Amino acid sequence: MPLDELIQHGAHVMTVCNACRYCEQYCPVFPAMERRVTFPKPDLFYLASLCHNCGECLYACQYAPPHEFGINVPRALAQIRLRSYEEYAWPRALASAFRHHNLATGLALAAALSIALLTVTLIARPGSIWPNSPSADFYAVMPHGVMVAFFGSVFLFAILAMGIGVVRFARDVRIVPGNVDVGAAFLGPPKPRSGEGGRWPILDALTLRHLHATGTDCVSAEEARSPWRRWLHHCVFYGFLLCFASTSVAAIYHGVFGWRAPYGYTSLPVVLGTLGGAGLLVGAAGLWMLRGQRDPALADPAQRGLDESFIALLFLASLTGLTLLIARHLPIMPALLIVHLGIVLAFFVTLPYGKFVHGLYRVVALLLSHHE
Secondary structure, eight states, X not given: OOHHHHHHHHHHHHHHHXXXXXXXXXXTHHHHHHTOSSOOHXXXXXXXXXXXXXXXXXXXXXXXXXXXXXXXXXXXXXXXXXXXXXXXXXXGGGTTHHHHOOHHHHHHHHHHHHHHHHHHHHHHXXXXXXXXXXXXXXXXXXXXXXXXXXXXXXXXXXXHHHHHHHHXXXXXXXXXXXXXXXXHHHHSOXXXXXXXXXXXXXXXXXXXXXXXXXXXXXXXXXXXXXXXXXXXXXXXXXXXXXXXXXHHHHHHHHHTSOOOSOOOTTSHHHHHHHHXXXXXXXXXXXXXXXXXXXXXXXXXXXXXXXXXXXXXXXXXXXXXXXXXXXXXXXXXXXXXXXXHHHHHXXXXXXXXXXXXXXXXXXXXXXXXXXXX
């Protein structure tokens, strides 16, 4: 659907909802919607980022299919959300990656990068792939400097690309009457919500407490609610943070104290990485299974590949990472390390053009909603 038609459809859906207002207590989307009379593109991008696709409003709506109005808020906002990723992507030439990225491209990219890393390693250190006397030293396979150059540059590019996208999004939505600048949203005091005390808006993003009216569960079908979706999101998010913390601590060990890897199983980097990897493994596997159980009407079919690629790369990165930890003293370690690094590199390459960006946009949207 062309963007103009999608925005027109989204404005129609929000106008019907604004007239009805039955769902006004379900999540932050509806109070934000009620503060608006018309719905231009920045407003719809903002409302779509507030939505966490809990699905509650679809089953409460008297105008949902098969009604002739055909109102499906979760799907409409999911479609708009995908187009907002493309609208704010950097560089612009890669915006179409959101539509073309899928499970096959993610796995193919991981395989291609693994082969490339294997080729470089075979040329530079041919005897390191299958050593006669195995060691747990990853840097004997790929030098520390080479690893830092490869992954540091890709990670910095991903951070830059996502940062520019978030700034573009924030700059666009803040010009809508009623919105305030992002700096004030971060620095302002917590505001009380209806019937409760003050609360920092960032906690809404970290706890996912406002998924819908009850503040705890999502729906997978009509009258089918469970906390699993929220818990699994927590496993993925905090697992990712623990893995990042593990890498950061290891970098400090190596660069500041001169403590060279491998580190013991009870060392801080290994403990943090193990906990983070386990969280990612459980979260990714659970979200994959949960997707198959949810009502298809709650999702945008065009985003299936985007979701699957993100979950699969996370799962494979955590699986190979934990396996690598267990098998680091075995002859298979060098080959397993190359596969793991290829998957992680593919994940970083696709990070600015995958589902991860929704979390960043949603934080900004929650902060702005809190201060409207």
